Amino acid sequence: MVSHTRDASSAIDEKRIVCTLETHSRPEPAHVRDVLQKARQAHGLEPAEVAVLAAADDPDLMAELFDAARQVKETIYGRRLVLFAPLYISNMCANECLYCAFRARNREVKRRALTQEEIAREVGILVDQGHKRLLVVAGESYPRQGFQYVLDSIATVYSVARGRGEIRRLNANIAPLTVDEFRQLKAARIGTYQLFQETYHRETYKKMHVAGVKADYDWRVSAMDRAMEAGIDDVGIGVLFGLADWRFEILALMEHSRHLEARFGVGPHTISVPRLEPATGSHVSLSPPHAVSDDDFRRIVAILRLAVPYTGIIMSTRETPHLRRETFALGVSQISAGSRTNPGGYSEDDTEADAAQFSLGDHRPLDEVIRDVASLGYIPSFCTACYRLGRTGRDFMDLAKPGEIKAHCDPNALSTFLEYLLDYASPETCAVGEKAIGDILATMPEPMRNHSERLMSKVREGQRDVFC
Numbered sequence: 461m462v463s464h465t466r467d468a469s470s471a472i473d474e475k476r477i478v479c480t481l482e483t484h485s486r487p488e489p490a491h492v493r494d495v496l497q498k499a500r501q502a503h504g505l506e507p508a509e510v511a512v513l514a515a516a517d518d519p520d521l522m523a524e525l526f527d528a529a530r531q532v533k534e535t536i537y538g539r540r541l542v543l544f545a546p547l548y549i550s551n552m553c554a555n556e557c558l559y560c561a562f563r564a565r566n567r568e569v570k571r572r573a574l575t576q577e578e579i580a581r582e583v584g585i586l587v588d589q590g591h592k593r594l595l596v597v598a599g600e601s602y603p604r605q606g607f608q609y610v611l612d613s614i615a616t617v618y619s620v621a622r623g624r625g626e627i628r629r630l631n632a633n634i635a636p637l638t639v640d641e642f643r644q645l646k647a648a649r650i651g652t653y654q655l656f657q658e659t660y661h662r663e664t665y666k667k668m669h670v671a672g673v674k675a676d677y678d679w680r681v682s683a684m685d686r687a688m689e690a691g692i693d694d695v696g697i698g699v700l701f702g703l704a705d706w707r708f709e710i711l712a713l714m715e716h717s718r719h720l721e722a723r724f725g726v727g728p729h730t731i732s733v734p735r736l737e738p739a740t741g742s743h744v745s746l747s748p749p750h751a752v753s754d755d756d757f758r759r760i761v762a763i764l765r766l767a768v769p770y771t772g773i774i775m776s777t778r779e780t781p782h783l784r785r786e787t788f789a790l791g792v793s794q795i796s797a798g799s800r801t802n803p804g805g806y807s808e809d810d811t812e813a814d815a816a817q818f819s820l821g822d823h824r825p826l827d828e829v830i831r832d833v834a835s836l837g838y839i840p841s842f843c844t845a846c847y848r849l850g851r852t853g854r855d856f857m858d859l860a861k862p863g864e865i866k867a868h869c870d871p872n873a874l875s876t877f878l879e880y881l882l883d884y885a886s887p888e889t890c891a892v893g894e895k896a897i898g899d900i901l902a903t904m905p906e907p908m909r910n911h912s913e914r915l916m917s918k919v920r921e922g923q924r925d926v927f928c
């Protein structure tokens with residue numbers, strides 16, 4: 461049972477996870493189909509039901525799993541897909557995570573912490589590409605100014621204004637903080653605080669994190685408890701897939717999610733599904749101990765979609781365009797695009813690739829990704845309305861669960877997509893995008909359609925940042 465007072469370090473129970481997986485390791489097809497039928501109601505699943513789906517690998521059942529995930533994704537998220545870019549501000553790190561190029565003892569990577577001027581330059585380039593949402597990322601060491609460096613960097617990001625563009629929501633993927641530091645992060649107007657446990661399997665965690673503060677599993681796994689205590693109510697959890705058995709990890713993600721929901725009344729806002737990619741100076745990254753195949757990756761996304769239907773799923777440019785296309789339909793709600801994982805990478809355009817964290821699977825610029833997404837029938841969205849209207853945490857979930865959030869999301873997705881088309885898109889993308897908007901409107905029910913058209917006419921008349 462989940463406790464209301466303990467933090468996640470004692471609430472996530474490895475023995476219970478292993479026992480649930482063993483109990484359901486050979487489910488009857490009829491049992492799998494019962495679970496899938498329940499999953500189609502989009503009310504989420506119990507850990508035992510997740511274990512049943514994770515154990516089913518017959519091709520027919522797989523096809524039914526993917527079909528159920530497509531249905532739930534379509535019902536809750538419709539055709540929209542939120543876009544963001546990571547902003548790496550520093551690759552200096554005191555930890556020794558064996559899979560990461562930024563690990564302290566790796567001499568093959570050039571170290572760099574961007575100055576505030578350099579950060580402003582990077583942000584200017586991303587704003588000029590059309591981005592509205594960024595994720596600030598850093599190694600775990602801020603040599604000169606300490607944590608203040610992160611706070612200053614956030615202020616710099618929000619201070620950049622270029623023509624009709626600016627960053628409207630900045631999320632953060634940085635090392636765990638104390639409650640007091642999390643309060644400062646919230647005051648700095650951070651959107652989601654994101655942190656991946658990497659692996660919930662303690663023995664594997666110990667082997668992979670051999671030095672530095674990050675070697676302390678409990679300090680990391682309890683970070684979201686401290687963030688929520690400090691009032692940050694949008695948190696994003698995740699696993700680095702490839703380190704331990706993926707079935708164990710998805711059950712642990714569920715336990716983490718249920719713990720936060722029981723303790724704070726709201727679960728995580730997002731779950732990220734990074735897969736281990738080759739990184740300079742990391743043997744582990746070249747031969748992951750539990751490599752996840754493309755098929756299993758699709759299963760992970762589909763099962764998570766059914767298990768926690770209202771939690772966003774984030775996929776990064778670690779994955780190839782082909783796999784990304786296939787996985788959108790299964791439940792992904794946010795993707796990064798046009799990414800660089802080396803500090804200064806947007807200004808210097810790959811000249812410092814020897815400072816990158818890992819190699820990317822999708823190298824396409826934002827415009828090309830948007831064209832592709834739109835031609836597949838999705839609405840690329842830069843919406844930041846919920847965060848700015850204070851519809852976060854429990855308020856967001858209270859709208860999301862009865863399905864009311866869609867009335868806001870779809871019009872806002874269309875108006876921010878139109879902003880992108882008018883202000884930044886290439887003529888080719890503009891043509892594909894305008895057609896996609898027409899197609900979406902044609903199938904949209906009233907009054908949502910009318911609402912969307914009103915928002916979009918404001919954008920066509922020259923207004924920006926209109927939302928509902």
Ligand code: SAM
Pocket residue numbers: 559560561562597598599600633634635636655656658699700734735736737738739745778817818
């Ligand atoms: N340093 C902080 C930390 O470790 O939480 C935050 C930034 S770290 C650069 C962000 C994430 O990158 C890590 O949580 C890890 O999951 C991911 N990562 C590290 N090495 C990777 C690799 N070789 N392939 C894919 N993702 C990787």
Ligand code: SF4
Pocket residue numbers: 553554555556557560561562563564598599600674
């Ligand atoms: Fe440092 Fe984060 Fe890389 Fe670990 S994953 S070495 S903490 S940057």
